[in-house]
Amino acid sequence: MSMKHLLLVGVLALLAACSSNAPVIDESLSESELYRKAQTDLDAENFGSAVETLRALEARYPFGRYAEQAQLELIYAYYQNYEPEAATASADSFIRLHPTHPNVDYAYYIRGLASFTRDQGILERFLPLDMTRRDPGAARDSFNDFAQLINRYPNSQYAPDARARMIYLRNLLAAYDVHVGHYYLKRGAYLAAANRGRYVVENYQQTPSVGDGLALMVAGYSRLAMHDLADSALETLKLNYPEHPALVDGKFKHHVEPAVADMDWLEAASVGVIDAVTAPPPRMAQTQMEREMERQYQDAVAALPREIRANTTGEPHRSFWSRITFGLLD
Structure with a gap:
């Protein structure tokens, strides 16, 4: 581990120790004051x-x-505070209690993100790790969480990002199975290696x-002297992947597992979504207060007299006579 990573570990450990004391929430705060305080905290990260x-x-x-909105934003806050188990539990609770909520797709989305980082600690998110292992x-x-989101809400604003992350995850799962197959080869379990490859x-x-x-x-079939199966797999490899590192001058060479530094194909094949995987998820498009302000504005507009409301378009008021004569006699 480099000195830079050691310093990062030390700084993060110090920050975690300094933030161990939970803040005391004033008992006298009203519901709206608590909600505004939460919004201020979220804006300040x-x-x-x-x-x-x-x-x-x-x-x-x-x-x-503000109860339902607070539950949704609590899912987001848990995730951003590196508490994926709590984020998942909160998302499950919200989905169970509010299955028809207009923003329930957001709970599915954050649950998918929380599942991906569930086994990662704070330090592991910043250290260079091979996720395929x-x-x-x-x-x-x-x-599966992202698949549920897409199946239930294909037109959700979070669906495109979920699809991109699913591509990345599928590539990652495939690479993991390849690592397992190489482990079987090293252990002499040639049939298990061949089956994992298949x-x-x-x-x-x-x-x-x-x-x-x-x-x-x-590799597995060759070591088992199952030459027909080995030759069939080799011909398919030559036809579809002529540049594969296991092929040297058209002949099969003992397949060496690629090093972590040589795994750039994962990023290329995932359409650059690796950066998105580590990027913070979006917050809700509108807070509860913003939605209420918009609703109050629309209600106020609807309550205006018809003559005044017609002028809200910015056009000058025209009389009935002016309209039927197309303004020719104005």
């Missing part, structure tokens, strides 16, 4: 304080006008790992 404020708002005013359980859960080929089409899966099949 003070997510720990935002979590405590939103929890206080939810506990003190469970049936208030980690336990894929959280990645599979995240893929699984990648059959289940992860259109991912960069298909070539590695074919190479695993060639």
Whole structure:
């Protein structure tokens, strides 16, 4: 580990220690004051304080006008505060309690993000790790969460980002199975290696790992003296992936697992979504207060007399006679 990473670890540990004391929420604050304080904390990216404020708002005013919005923003605050388990639990609760809420798709979306980072600590998010070698359980859960979002709400504003992340996750899961296959090869479990390679080929089409899966099949079947199967896999590898590193001058070479530094294909194949995976998720498009202000404005406009309301377009008021004569006699 480089000195830069050691310093980063030290700084983060110090910040975590300094922020261990939860803020005390004033008992005299009203519902609207608590909500405004939570919004201020979120805008300032003070997510720990935002979590405590939103929890206080939810506990003190469970049936208030800001209750549902506070629950949604609490999911976001938990995620940003590196509490993926709490974010997932809050999202599940919101989906169960408010299945027809107009913004329930946001709960599905943040749940997918929380599942992906569930097994990552604060330090692991900043240190260089090969995600294709980690336990894929959280990645599979995240893929399924995003799939639910897309299936239930295909026109959601979060659906395009969810689809891009699913591409990344699918490539990552395929690469993980390739690593497992190489482990089997090293352990002498040649049939298991060949079967894992076949699984990648059959289940992860259109991912960069298909070539590695074919190479695993060639290596495994060759060591088992199953030459017909090995030759078939080799011909398919030559035809579809002539530049694969396992092929040297058209002949199969013992397949060496690619190093982490050589895994740039993952970013290219994921349409650059790796940067998006680490980017903070968007907040709700409008807060509860903004929506209420918009509603009050529309109600006020609707309450105006018809003659005055007609002038809100910015056009000069015209009489009935002027309209039927097309203004020729004005």
